Amino acid sequence: MKILLILAWRNLWRNKKRTLITISSVLFAVLLATLFVSMEKGSYERLIDSMVKYSTGYIQIQDILYDEEPSIDHTLLFDEEIEEILNKYEEQIAYHVPRLQNFVLVATENNTRGSILNGIDPELEIKMNDLNEDVVKGEFLKPNDNGLMLAEGLAGILNVTVGDTLVLLGQGFHGSTAAGTYPIRGIVDLKIPDINNNTIYMSLSEAQWFYGTDNRVTSLIIMPENPARTQQLAESLRKVIDPEWHRVLTWEELLEDLLNLMKFDVAGTMVMMMILYIVIAFGLFGTILTMLIERRKEFALLFSLGMKRAQVAIVCFFEALFISMAGVILGIIISIPVVAWFYHHPIPLSGDMAEAIADYGFEPVLPFSADPTIFINQALIVLIISFLIGLFPVYKVFRINIMEAKK
Amino acid sequence: MKTVIKTTNLQKIYNNSVAPVKAVNNISLEFQEGEFTAIVGPSGSGKTTFLNLIGGLDKPTGGEIYIDGTEISTMKESELFDFRLRNIGFVFQSYNLIPVLTAKENVSFIMLLQKRSKAEMEQRATEMLEQVGLSDKLNSRPNQLSGGQQQRVAVARALASKPKFVLADEPTANLDTESAFNLLDIMEKLNKEENITLIFSTHDQRVIERAGRVITLVDGSVSKDEVIS
Numbered sequence: 291m292k293i294l295l296i297l298a299w300r301n302l303w304r305n306k307k308r309t310l311i312t313i314s315s316v317l318f319a320v321l322l323a324t325l326f327v328s329m330e331k332g333s334y335e336r337l338i339d340s341m342v343k344y345s346t347g348y349i350q351i352q353d354i355l356y357d358e359e360p361s362i363d364h365t366l367l368f369d370e371e372i373e374e375i376l377n378k379y380e381e382q383i384a385y386h387v388p389r390l391q392n393f394v395l396v397a398t399e400n401n402t403r404g405s406i407l408n409g410i411d412p413e414l415e416i417k418m419n420d421l422n423e424d425v426v427k428g429e430f431l432k433p434n435d436n437g438l439m440l441a442e443g444l445a446g447i448l449n450v451t452v453g454d455t456l457v458l459l460g461q462g463f464h465g466s467t468a469a470g471t472y473p474i475r476g477i478v479d480l481k482i483p484d485i486n487n488n489t490i491y492m493s494l495s496e497a498q499w500f501y502g503t504d505n506r507v508t509s510l511i512i513m514p515e516n517p518a519r520t521q522q523l524a525e526s527l528r529k530v531i532d533p534e535w536h537r538v539l540t541w542e543e544l545l546e547d548l549l550n551l552m553k554f555d556v557a558g559t560m561v562m563m564m565i566l567y568i569v570i571a572f573g574l575f576g577t578i579l580t581m582l583i584e585r586r587k588e589f590a591l592l593f594s595l596g597m598k599r600a601q602v603a604i605v606c607f608f609e610a611l612f613i614s615m616a617g618v619i620l621g622i623i624i625s626i627p628v629v630a631w632f633y634h635h636p637i638p639l640s641g642d643m644a645e646a647i648a649d650y651g652f653e654p655v656l657p658f659s660a661d662p663t664i665f666i667n668q669a670l671i672v673l674i675i676s677f678l679i680g681l682f683p684v685y686k687v688f689r690i691n692i693m694e695a696k697k
Numbered sequence: 698m699k700t701v702i703k704t705t706n707l708q709k710i711y712n713n714s715v716a717p718v719k720a721v722n723n724i725s726l727e728f729q730e731g732e733f734t735a736i737v738g739p740s741g742s743g744k745t746t747f748l749n750l751i752g753g754l755d756k757p758t759g760g761e762i763y764i765d766g767t768e769i770s771t772m773k774e775s776e777l778f779d780f781r782l783r784n785i786g787f788v789f790q791s792y793n794l795i796p797v798l799t800a801k802e803n804v805s806f807i808m809l810l811q812k813r814s815k816a817e818m819e820q821r822a823t824e825m826l827e828q829v830g831l832s833d834k835l836n837s838r839p840n841q842l843s844g845g846q847q848q849r850v851a852v853a854r855a856l857a858s859k860p861k862f863v864l865a866d867e868p869t870a871n872l873d874t875e876s877a878f879n880l881l882d883i884m885e886k887l888n889k890e891e892n893i894t895l896i897f898s899t900h901d902q903r904v905i906e907r908a909g910r911v912i913t914l915v916d917g918s919v920s921k922d923e924v925i926s
């Protein structure tokens with residue numbers, strides 16, 4: 291076995307230049323692929339982070355029917371039973387954020403518009419997403435506030451500002467009518483255009499009174515001490531909640547549509563990656579093929595002397611594997627600091643692109659992901675490709691005709 | 698005397714598009730242990746084909762080959778690989794050495810494949826290279842050696858594993874006169890010292906008289922078989 295390794299190793303350095311070029315091509319492919327995937331993943335992580343932060347949280351407890359049919363009638367009673375459960379997992383839960391969300395009609399003297407009313411606990415909401423930092427005019431809601439906070443876009447559409455009064459109309463709990471007038475306390479810039487054009491905040495207690503829901507919420511957001519253990523915490527909670535009435539959802543389930551969309555997008559970039567892989571595959575294949583062709587006489591000699599085909603095949607396979615392993619390992623070694631650098635110094639964007647991204651409340655940069663699975667996956671893919679290519683000389687070696695190769 | 702190789706009505710016919718070529722035509726010969734034989738004949742007379750057949754590299758189209766009493770022409774390919782490794786030493790006209798191995802590693806190569814002990818390999822490889830006058834080239838790669846030196850390494854390798862017999866197909870064809878004589882001297886000496894049956898082919902009149910037996914081929918048939926004292 292040792293002699294096979296020695297032969298393979300020395301064969302590689304018979305044509306140093308060619309071997310080094312092939313190794314570098316694998317190296318650059320791995321580097322490009324990791325950078326590319328890291329960039330794509332970075333954007334997704336940023337989006338998911340922001341969705342989790344502002345919208346879904348890590349875990350939600352809801353009424354069993356709410357996910358299917360979001361309605362004020364499918365709300366969850368935030369009672370002692372739930373409190374008890376939360377207390378039980380105190381160590382794993384950092385805090386929880388109750389929300390009551392429902393459709394509402396908002397009217398001024400000459401304007402009416404459908405909006406989403408969010409009953410929030412102002413202090414907990416700030417803890418979750420620093421919403422107070424987005425106040426552009428007036429003040430953030432106080433606990434038990436009986437005023438409103440309006441998204442900037444909606445304020446523009448309704449042509450109102452801090453101090454003005456709005457009429458709210460909606461359907462309350464079990465078909466009751468919800469109506470009231472509320473002064474505007476503050477205006478917040480919610481960045482994402484759709485949300486910025488239809489969001490109203492109210493303190494939770496006022497919202498519960500407005501809709502007549504007593505102590506009900508549409509969702510109870512659970513923020514775990516350790517977000518990495520979200521799944522485990524959700525599992526534990528599922529075991530103790532009453533599954534007939536309540537349901538525990540993780541952000542992955544809550545953002546299912548978005549995640550599916552990303553998967554679809556990833557499939558698109560996979561096509562690009564495939565092209566990259568095919569290019570390296572051909573480079574590697576070309577080298578392996580020339581190594582085979584130029585050594586026909588040598589193979590004939592080895593076979594004549596009595597070296598088994600399997601042994602010669604192993605030598606050739608090792609050669610292919612050495613080249614790709616070297617390329618992959620060097621590629622990873624180089625891409626780690628490169629990705630790390632971009633992770634800490636994301637590429638700044640300019641122009642329309644920067645504006646579009648800033649519109650969504652993100653910093654106008656291309657973020658990179660430093661998820662270790664990126665490196666592992668890329669290394670594995672390239673290794674599998676080279677493994678398959680390495681099988682070609684094996685196949686060939688078993689078919690060489692000694693008498694013909696000798697000529 | 699022990700018969701090492703025996704062929705009966707050995708035949709190899711190539712079916713060329715023009716007309717079939719009888720490269721080896723009904724050759725029945727015996728080779729005894731320790732013999733030093735030259736196969737001579739003009740180019741195309743069937744020397745290479747005959748050596749390839751008795752070396753188990755090529756399949757005959759007729760007749761039998763017995764090595765130490767074993768019929769080899771019916772063996773499977775994998776058996777032949779092993780048979781060659783255990784029993785036959787080869788020296789070819791050119792491209793004899795593995796380019797990435799040193800002279801000593803090349804000489805040890807067969808023994809390595811045979812899984813001999815390290816000490817034995819070491820001792821035998823050094824000894825054989827000494828015998829062929831290359832003690833100072835143990836660690837040279839083939840491309841650092843002259844054509845004659847390369848052929849001497851090949852001879853050393855062929856004999857190092859002490860095979861039943863050694864086949865050398867025109868080993869001197871690419872060598873100048875001095876190197877050719879030198880190689881034949883070495884082959885002759887080793888044949889005597891190691892008592893290994895040695896068959897070489899040549900169409901070079903200069904080296905023929907070194908052999909103890911000269912078999913002349915013409916058009917694939919034996920035309921003369923003489924023992925030289």
Ligand SMILES: Nc1ncnc2c1ncn2[C@@H]1O[C@H](COP(=O)(O)OP(=O)(O)O)[C@@H](O)[C@H]1O
Binds near residue numbers: 742
């Ligand atoms: N693979 C082959 N296909 C067809 N004819 C061949 C082949 N090998 C050898 N021959 C023919 O067989 C005859 C003997 O060839 P060879 O054994 O090489 O002779 P020598 O070694 O004495 O020069 C020649 O006529 C040659 O053309």
Ligand SMILES: [Mg+2]
Binds near residue numbers: 744745746867
């Ligand atoms: Mg010939």
